[in-house]
């Protein structure tokens with residue numbers, strides 16, 4: 396039988412559920428093919444996220460070649476065209492996507508293959524199935540804390556073993572780089588450091604060995620490496636969530652370790668919400684805010700995107716995103732709150748901007764994070780809790796180290812003034828786009844109107 400393994404965002408060999416399963420199922424005389432569906436529709440507009448994704452893919456293909464394996468890349472703009480090019484398929488294996496529109500894409504491919512093909516769809520991107528935990532009445536959880544309590548009752552699954560030598564004997568495909576893929580590779584302009592599985596494992600191990608204990612205290616300070624920075628690997632599937640959970644839970648117990656595991660459960664929570672309540676990319680979870688009267692102000696939105704709002708912590712954060720494709724969690728909360736409350740610009744515009752730029756873009760976590768910050772989501776921050784960017788800055792970037800790194804215009808500003816320089820100290824730096832007090836009052840009123 397020809398067993399086809401369909402790779403998507405799971406660019407790794409180790410602890411890959413799909414590969415583990417195919418090796419378990421294989422019988423005498425079988426062969427396996429590694430395939431990837433490249434849909435040109437998803438490549439435009441090509442931005443930082445794509446640059447990282449395709450650089451990672453290229454690295455994965457190089458790694459495959461080193462192991463005597465290879466990926467056949469099929470270029471197709473419809474499911475029909477993809478299935479047509481698959482060739483003979485006895486069984487199709489893939490790691491499931493549960494979130495729209497990818498689940499629908501997978502459903503379509505399965506229906507086109509017909510009943511004669513064995514389809515093996517596996518849980519891999521998350522620790523638990525999206526319906527693993529429900530309230531007593533069977534409804535999904537809408538609040539994180541009881542969800543977390545339920546998840547703590549269950550041990551996460553262990554990593555899956557994948558024998559690379561056995562794979563080598565089984566897989567017949569060689570790397571193929573069709574012109575459409577070459578075009579995407581050529582569009583990658585950034586020099587990403589630490590791509591691939593070996594680098595990902597090193598980062599995980601360094602974090603667990605050296606920094607996890609202090610995670611609960613350090614994770615809010617953007618100027619230090621207090622967080623794990625594993626999100627881009629989890630996004631592209633270079634690192635398995637089971638491997639991360641296993642490493643974390645094997646570390647000595649500490650507040651840092653427990654807080655870290657709780658963050659992994661936020662990732663589980665938001666994906667469960669996305670699956671159970673479809674459509675959240677376009678609508679707020681909380682219906683009350685469906686018709687909130689957002690401002691249409693393209694000029695202010697552009698300033699926010701470029702990091703030119705005149706609020707140093709907001710601008711430093713946006714420049715970190717634009718320059719590196721990643722932003723610290725505390726800063727994501729600050730800039731999302733600033734856009735949706737201070738500028739009263741629709742959270743969906745910010746969500747879309749993050750989608751283009753973030754190398755760790757996960758629809759569920761991003762939409763969850765945006766709806767949380769804009770107070771329109773499930774278990775969100777109450778609308779009247781409006782972050783004061785200057786106070787956030789004083790608290791989490793006390794001596795302005797982070798701001799000075801990204802807002803070069805302010806490198807000469809000393810002391811507390813770095814958090815909100817006065818007019819004289821803004822030499823070469825932009826004026827504030829809104830007044831904090833007035834913006835706060837406007838947001839409170841607008842959100843109150845929607846109650």
Ligand SMILES: Cc1cc2nc3c(=O)[nH]c(=O)nc-3n(C[C@H](O)[C@H](O)[C@H](O)COP(=O)(O)OP(=O)(O)OC[C@H]3O[C@@H](n4cnc5c(N)ncnc54)[C@H](O)[C@@H]3O)c2cc1C
Nearest residue numbers: 622623624625626658662724727755756757760761764765
């Ligand atoms: C507005 C907004 C948008 C966000 N967009 C994304 C996104 O597109 N992709 C994404 O992975 N995370 C997103 N997050 C969550 C969080 O900011 C990132 O997961 C985190 O900054 C990644 O860095 P890290 O790996 O160093 O995190 P760590 O602090 O080391 O956390 C470890 C892992 O836990 C998970 N995690 C941590 N915090 C959260 C959270 N609040 N929600 C869900 N998962 C979490 C991530 O997988 C992360 O890699 C967003 C948060 C906000 C407020």
